[in-house]
Amino acid sequence: MFSGLSAFPLTPLDQGEIDEAAFIHLMERLTDAGVDAIGALGSTGNYAYLSRRERAQIAQLAVTHAGNIPVMVGISALRTRDVLDLAEDAQAAGASTVLLSPMSYQKLSDDEVFALYETVTRTLSVPLCIYDNPGTTHFEFSDELHGRIAHLPNVGSIKIPGVPADPDAAKARIERLRALIPAHVTIGVSGDPFAATGLNAGCEAWYSVLGGLFPRTALAVTRASQAGYAEEALRLSERLQPLWTLYREHGGSLRVLATAAELKGLVKSPCLPSPLRPLEGAGRQALSRVLDELQLT
Template structure:
């Protein structure tokens, strides 16, 4: 579950709520592609903009539509007590695992983050993935903190930020962290542009925005890298460089939501964020047309 391709679909939503039919179609496509897991309510799934009830409903819909593919549900929230409630909801809905980022309003210390994870782990019967995403949480994990948290019961994976695109530098980064964590804890890369490099440099899996919309393409990159064909995997990734360039300018969520809207897979953006307009949208239209 915490290795290979974990595909993260959008949660289509507007002022009236979640577009359930559209969400189910996205999940069904991932299930047909046989991704290794489906990650709902991550950053791509706009979890921080949904109510507790909406999040529980989204998880249930994902489990029902996943056709046996494990579902990992995000449980990040501002308070530890709310995280515990969300963890209970996710488990009741049938999630096979949970994903937790240290979301905060006040800046958190390392000791506070450790206590946050420790309290959450005490309530879990399913494995947990540590979500290290400083770009959205504004908290930066030290390797020492990762090592402490990785020793907690139920911790099974760490979703790390993008590694350097230089393979040797990526290998050094991954090896340094892996030396500090238990063998059973996997390392998964986030940040699609760095995925091929990271998989070739020793990461176990890819937590993928691209995979949530284009599972076949993301699986091709993943399986090629897993087979040891790092250069070929990089070539497959390079096809998406026009998309990666847009990621770097506008963020992956806005870009992938715009692609999904242009393809007719969703009818609304993931509020309060808006899909792209103007020159950026034109660039996406050209990429979608070129790639078919």
């Protein structure tokens, strides 16, 4: 459940409402490809823009259409009270695990973040994945804080942001963190451009936005690294450099992959919650060319 490729699909909208048919189709692509796990309501799943009812709807759809693949459901919210409610909804839907980031408006302290995870893990009947995503939460975990939280009950994995590009530095970073956490807690890399390096450095999982839309492409990278073919994993990732460039140019992966889903006819346009907007004009044209060149699957 906390190893291999964990694919994070979009939550597509149509006229501001959940597009159930499109979401189910995205889920079918993931199950057909045979991903190792599915992550619903991550950042690409636009959890922060959805109501509790909408999030419960997506959690239920994800579990229903995942087949035998375990589903991780995001439960992040501003207030601990709401996180606990969302955890109940995810568990009621049949989620195999939950994903929690320290979402905030006021900047949180380390003690406040620890208290959040301490409170939530006490109530869970499923494992929890710590979601370290400073690009959206503006909270930066220290390795020491990760270590404190990882020793709480029901913690199963840590989803870290991208690792250093240098393979030796990446390995050293993973080893520093691993020395502070229990043996049963896995480390998963996010930040798609860094995935091959992270997997080669010892991360057990890739928590992948790319995999949520193009699972076979992401699986090729993952399986190469898992089989010990580090150079092949890096080569497959390097081939995707035009896509990684678009990530950097447009503030991350969300708008790029939402637009890609629109261009591929997998979702209706616009599929993002307002005020978010997909790529337009030159950016959209550049992405269309990249998709034609790369032939992602």
